[in-house]
Amino acid sequence: MQTLTDTQPLRRPDPTNPVAVLQAWLRKVKVPVSQTTIRQTVENHPDYPSLLSLSDALDEWQIDNAALHLNSVEQLRELPTPFVAYHTAQSGFYVLVESVAGESITFVEPTSRQRQTETLEQFQQHWSGVVLLAEKTEQSGEADYATLRRNERLNALRLPFAVASIGLLLLLALSVVLPTLTGPQAVWLLTKAVGLTLSMALVMKQLGHSNALTGRFCQTLSKAGCESVLQSPAATVVGNVHWSDVGLVYFAGGLLAAFLSSTQPQVSPILGWLALLSLPYVVFSIYYQARVARQWCALCLGVQVVLLIESALALSQPLTLPTAFLPYAAFAGAFLLPTALWLVGKPLWQQANETDSLRRQLARFKNNPDLFAALLQKQPQAPLWRPDALITLGNPDAEHVLTVVTNPYCGPCAKMHRTLEELLSKRPNLRAEIIFLACDGPTGRATTVLRHLLALEDRVSALNDWYAQDAKDYEQWAKHWPVYPEQTPFERAKAHCDWCLLGKIEATPTLFIDGHKLPEVYKLADLQHVFRIAISMNAASATALNMDLAKSR
Helix, strand or coil: CEEECCCCCCCCCCCCHHHHHHHHHHHHCCCCCCHHHHHHHHHCCCCCCCHHHHHHHHHHCCCEEEEEECCCHHHHHHCCCCEEEEECCCCCEEEEEEEEECCEEEEEECCCCEEEEEEHHHHHHCEEEEEEEEECCCCCCCCCHHHHHHHHHHHHCHHHHHHHHHHHHHHHHHHHHHHHCCHHHHHHHHHHHHHHHHHHHHHHHHCCCCCHHHHHHHCCCCCECHHHHHCCHHHEEECCEEHHHHHHHHHHHHHHHHHHCCCCCCHHHHHHHHHHHCHHHHHHHHHHHHHHHCCECHHHHHHHHHHHHHHHHHHCCCCCCCCCCHHHHHHHHHHHHHHHHHHHHHHHHHHHHHHHHHHHHHHHHHHCHHHHHHHHHCCCECCCCCCCCCEEEECCCCCEEEEEEECCCCHHHHHHHHHHHHHHHHCCCEEEEEEECCCCCCCCHHHHHHHHHHHCCCHHHHHHHHHHCCCCCHHHHHHHCCCCHHHCCHHHHHHHHHHHHHCCCCCCCEEEECCEECCCCCCHHHHHHHHHHHHHHHHHHHHHHHHHHHHHC
């Protein structure tokens, strides 16, 4: 963690700042929520990256919170730390305030890991006046945190494992090749390995995959601007090919060629000539950064230094080109392999990034209560009348009604029922009415289960037990819930079938919200987010209205 003085400006934060500040707060107060859940909950909010998206996420994990607009910076002394504040510099970002003591305030920007201490007067110049307070309770946290965190750790080990495996293979190759290499050949290997590492970091940064290490490396220079240089027109060779792609292939192919030089020494002069041919690019890159962009990309300059070292190495050895065909074939093969792999791999990587982005956009669309309500009104309506005998789950006085058309022997219905139980436990403004698609006659197996359920007093528990069975065994279940199905007149069960026929129900499960069929783009689990956000947005609107009324008085 870098600590800045009050005279040093904060560097531009990463776009993941809203997620990072929430992660930092949860980590500091020791609330168990997995990193993946934090990211998905915040980024999938329709109002991301607003303060409401952070507040709603805290609500989801049962953390008491409140957004406040303070009148003066002196009021910050009265607030319990840590809390989130909005910093207006560089287009705005969130900071986590760690302490307010006397006339000084200490806060951290998590993505750049910068901690800064300022006077309250200085802080007020770039503070919006808005803070988010939060306090954990005994219920705060995420269900199944231990399992989710374990999965996160396993996933986090995949990349280090892959890197370690590749490194081990390279070490094995070096142990075989190194004794046969000359001094210059060993230096070629070293420069290619360093260049490949820098090029990989450049490619990842250009594709939007940065990390704290590359971020700190890019900020080592006073006029740092890795992103600006990499996104400039000069960074593109042609079409979708960038100089970082060329560098990746150049150093990867060169590394393979350097290995081959142990058995094909005549490959070294070809490497030397290729290094000398890169000198015009070095001049162009340095000139562009110094005179045109007027910003320096530390990673790019690292690559230029490697290329200059290689050029000096080339000039220090014989450059007589081979006359035989084999060295050229080996050299071409060494470069064709990484070229082919990157031509295939880069589009797949970009497609995966685009898919993630589209998935987040779709989630924000689906979680928007206004859009959901508008889309719902265009869906087919359910029959207005209801069977007399229904099974009602959840709060009987709930504002919204979820009509669930199910079947006792439907596999997807059983899976959905578990989701339904979780949804109703978290959303007291929602109740479910269960209707069975049981049209198999008075003694049919679906109708028998329905008549049995309707004859019971505790229908809800019996229904939960039914769907909890792995194999839907009526005889075993009936022993735990002894009653005669015939106690329920067939006409009461037939009313369920009549409703389904009138509503043209063709498959189960089928869901209706407040009398309208659930749009196909939605799943039952999505309703948890829609109703949670709707409640928060209504509360936020009420708070804003109260603030406006207070100001007008």
